[in-house]
Amino acid sequence: MRDTGNRRDLEDGIKRDFSKDMSYGDYLRLDLLLSAQQPQSDPPQHDELLFIVQHQTSELWLKLMVHELRSARDLLRGDDLAPALKRLARVKHIQHTLTDQWSVLATLTPSEYAQIRPFLATSSGFQSAQYREVEFLLGNKNADMVKVFAHDPAAHDELGTLLGEPSLYDEFLAFLARRGYAVPPALLERDWSQPYRLDPALVTVFAEVYASPAEHWGVYETCEELVDVEDAFQQWRFRHLQVVQRTIGHKTGTGGSSGVDFLRRALDLTFFPELYEVRTQIPQ
Numbered sequence: 001m002r003d004t005g006n007r008r009d010l011e012d013g014i015k016r017d018f019s020k021d022m023s024y025g026d027y028l029r030l031d032l033l034l035s036a037q038q039p040q041s042d043p044p045q046h047d048e049l050l051f052i053v054q055h056q057t058s059e060l061w062l063k064l065m066v067h068e069l070r071s072a073r074d075l076l077r078g079d080d081l082a083p084a085l086k087r088l089a090r091v092k093h094i095q096h097t098l099t100d101q102w103s104v105l106a107t108l109t110p111s112e113y114a115q116i117r118p119f120l121a122t123s124s125g126f127q128s129a130q131y132r133e134v135e136f137l138l139g140n141k142n143a144d145m146v147k148v149f150a151h152d153p154a155a156h157d158e159l160g161t162l163l164g165e166p167s168l169y170d171e172f173l174a175f176l177a178r179r180g181y182a183v184p185p186a187l188l189e190r191d192w193s194q195p196y197r198l199d200p201a202l203v204t205v206f207a208e209v210y211a212s213p214a215e216h217w218g219v220y221e222t223c224e225e226l227v228d229v230e231d232a233f234q235q236w237r238f239r240h241l242q243v244v245q246r247t248i249g250h251k252t253g254t255g256g257s258s259g260v261d262f263l264r265r266a267l268d269l270t271f272f273p274e275l276y277e278v279r280t281q282i283p284q
C-alpha cells in the first residue's frame, strides 16, 4: 500500500473559492435548513434535537412523496402508465425509508420524552398537512381533517382542493374504464370528497385481471404496485403506533386524542379495498 501519511491531498482541480460561485450550502439553502432546529426546552434537554430532526426529515420525505404521487396521478390521467409506475416505485422506497427511520426515535425512552413533552404543548403529527395530502392523494378522504388547518390558509386551501379532486385510485379506475374495463359508472362520477367505499362489481373486474395476469399485464402490475404502497403505508402506521406505545403507553396525545387507541383505528382504513378483497376471491 502506498504511504500517504494517512492523509488525502486535494487535487488541483478541486474548487476551493466560492466567494463568487455557487457552493453546496448555497444550492441546498443549508443556512435555512440547518437553522430550522429550534429546541424549546428550558433548561435544554439533550434529546429534543432527535425529536425535531426525526419530524423534520419525515416532513422532507413527505414533501417528495406528495410530489411523486401528484405526478403519478396526473400521468395516469394522461394514460401514461409506465412513467406513473416509475413514480410509484420511488414512492415505495421513500415509504421504506420513513418506516426504517422509526428505529432512531425508538431510542428515546419514556423518561427522556417526559422531559420534552411540556414544551411540545398542543403540537402533534396529527396536524401534519403533508401527511394529510398523502392520505388524500391515495384516497383516504375526510373533510373533518381540513378543518384542522383553518389557522393556516395555504395548507387549508391545498387540502380543500385535494379533497375535491380524484385520488390516485380514482384516476386508475378512470384509466381502466378508458381501456374498456367494466368499472361501475358510479365510481367514475362520484363526489370525490367522500371516503372511497368498496364496490363488489369492481372486485369482479379485478378478479378477471388476476385470473389471467399475462393478458392484463400492465393493469396487473399497477394493481400490485398499489398494494405495495398501501402495505408500506400500513407498516409506517404500525411502527408509529409501536413507538408511541413504548414512549407514552396509553396516555393521551399532545393533539388531544386518546393516543394509541385512536392510532390503532387507523389500521382499519384502506385505500384500495377491492385490491385486497380480490385476494379472497381468487380460486385456490
Ligand code: HEM
Pocket: 054, 055, 058, 059, 105, 108, 113, 124, 125, 126, 127, 128, 131, 240, 243, 244, 247, 248, 252, 253, 254, 255, 256, 257, 258, 259, 260, 262, 263, 266
Ligand atoms: C415519541 C414520538 C411520538 C409520539 C409519542 C407520537 C404520538 C402521537 C399521537 C398520540 C398521535 C395521535 C394524535 C394526538 O393525540 O396527538 C399521533 C399522531 C400522528 N403522528 Fe405521532 N408521535 C410521535 C412521533 C411522530 C413522528 C416522528 C411523526 C412523523 C411525522 C409523527 C406523525 C404523526 C402523524 C402523521 C399522526 C396522525 C396519524 C393519524 O391520523 O392516524 N409522529 N402521534
